[in-house]
Amino acid sequence: MPLSGDFYLTKVPILDDHQRIFGYFLSIKNREDEPVSVNELADLLVNVNLEKIAGSYPVFLKVNNEVIKHDILDYIPAEKTVLLLSTDDLTDEDVQLIKELKNVGFRFAFEYGGDLGRISEIFDYIFTDVNQIDSDIYQHRDKVILTGIFSTEEFKQLLNEGFRYFKGDFIFKPSTIVEKKIDPSKLAVMELFTKVRENFNPPQIEEIIKRNPDLSISLLKYVNSAAFSFRSKITSIRHAISILGQRNLLQWLLLFLYRAGSDSSYAETLLEVSAERGKTLEILAQKLNLSDEEVEKSFLVGILSLVDKLIGISPEELIKELNLDEEIVKAIVEKEGILGKLLNIVEKTEEGKIADIADVISSLGLNLNDVMSAQLQAFAWFEEVNIV
CATH class of the missing domain: 3.20.20.450 (EAL domain)
Known part of the structure; x- marks a missing residue:
């Protein structure tokens, strides 16, 4: 119904x-x-x-x-x-x-x-x-x-x-938010993210991941989770990388970033909310028939919108570390552009203030049904994904 x-x-x-x-x-x-x-x-x-x-x-x-x-x-x-x-x-x-x-x-x-x-x-x-x-x-x-x-x-x-x-x-x-130095384990994940995004070289990526047992275990659990439903179980790092592809691998790395150094306050909560934000934005971006590149960026905008609270650096500094473009920064910080508007919609919905952005929803050709359906799909997706 x-x-x-x-x-x-x-x-x-x-x-x-x-x-x-x-x-x-x-x-x-x-x-x-x-x-x-x-x-x-x-x-x-x-x-x-x-x-x-x-x-x-x-x-x-x-x-x-x-x-x-x-x-x-x-x-x-x-x-x-x-x-x-x-x-x-x-x-x-x-x-x-x-x-x-x-x-x-x-x-x-x-x-x-x-x-x-x-x-x-x-x-x-x-x-x-x-x-x-x-x-x-x-x-x-x-x-x-x-x-x-x-x-x-x-x-x-x-x-x-x-x-x-x-x-x-x-x-x-x-x-x-408390400014602090980036934890070395998080910094390593951020560097790997940059490598994957700039030059998707599976053999090279495999060698980096295999040197880190936590990354290896997390990757295998992620790719074998119910969210993907592959016909056969994935048993090697190289197979996981090749079958996931660049886009899903980038998503996993950002999700893992929230779990790296899980002693951080609220890490579990920030992981879930940011992941659900990212997936909601991705679904809405697809609903708007945005390009594949914009759909990818939409997920990044959602998940990066809270990472400053986990790592303790500003979004501008973080995006610089990850070598992302200015569009993502403006979407997160200033709520500019289509991606910024989508993030604003999701944040206001979380706060129960969706009436404040009813005009924004309408201006994008969306309705409340689209927003709620995307959120429910994102909630379900997160429960199916193993991220440890």
Whole structure:
């Protein structure tokens, strides 16, 4: 079934105290602060495979209290979903029903309203803004998911206070960038990227990759992943290089760049978001019938749009290191050109502010259905690709 014209969702990672992805907060349309109705939830379940967009992670969905009384719950994977409810208008009947649903595997989160009394026996998680932390929240901090964080410094302070879960949209803010020297392992990957892009010489590339066991293992896992579905398994580096070709090899190198030195803060989250951005841009570029070169650049724009936060250098410096052209820099930094407009669309959709760029979408001859379909395909693609 095709997506309805005004259907789209945002997917924000929830991080744990190890700065890794714990789950995802999904919101439908431009209404993050409003709960999902039964009809909207039905639209979501028809169009979205939660396994495809979240993998093994739980999904947090803010829903109306009416949802827990509806047979639509029969179509929700209890093991995958945490239903986020408001304590407003929560009746004794609702509380009893929630207890029964918990017995069959459902989990529930609540928005903090200043009192845990009525929900003390039924909540699995509590969502609250950092400005609402009080003695009750502090006492249950191992079950609290904090929102409203604006900087890495604030995040680290809350970590030190014993909080475990955090809505992770703060890591994309500019304040999280700290200038630092490029890690040697990342620099080696960047140099290999440049070699592959400027002179695709498979035997030479094979020798470089074989000298690095991590690269070799990652390449074989990548090419043998479900994303490619080759008839026979790839067992050698040379075979992998030849069957992938230059374009896919470049994509793999950029994805690996995010994983090189995985002790970096938020590396896993940045990898996923940037990879999904790149794939979404690539699909939209193909939808616009752009040239093969522009389609290749679109993926680069998406994945490079967050690499500065991982490596700690500006996009301009990074592009210089990778010897890429000015069009990519302008697309990332200034949102100029078609690729810049596509990146702007994807970023605003992630933020739940798609209304801000409705005119941009229309000017490119696209619609919300195109954008959402591309994102869902990108989510599914990432779950099929092994990048380690």
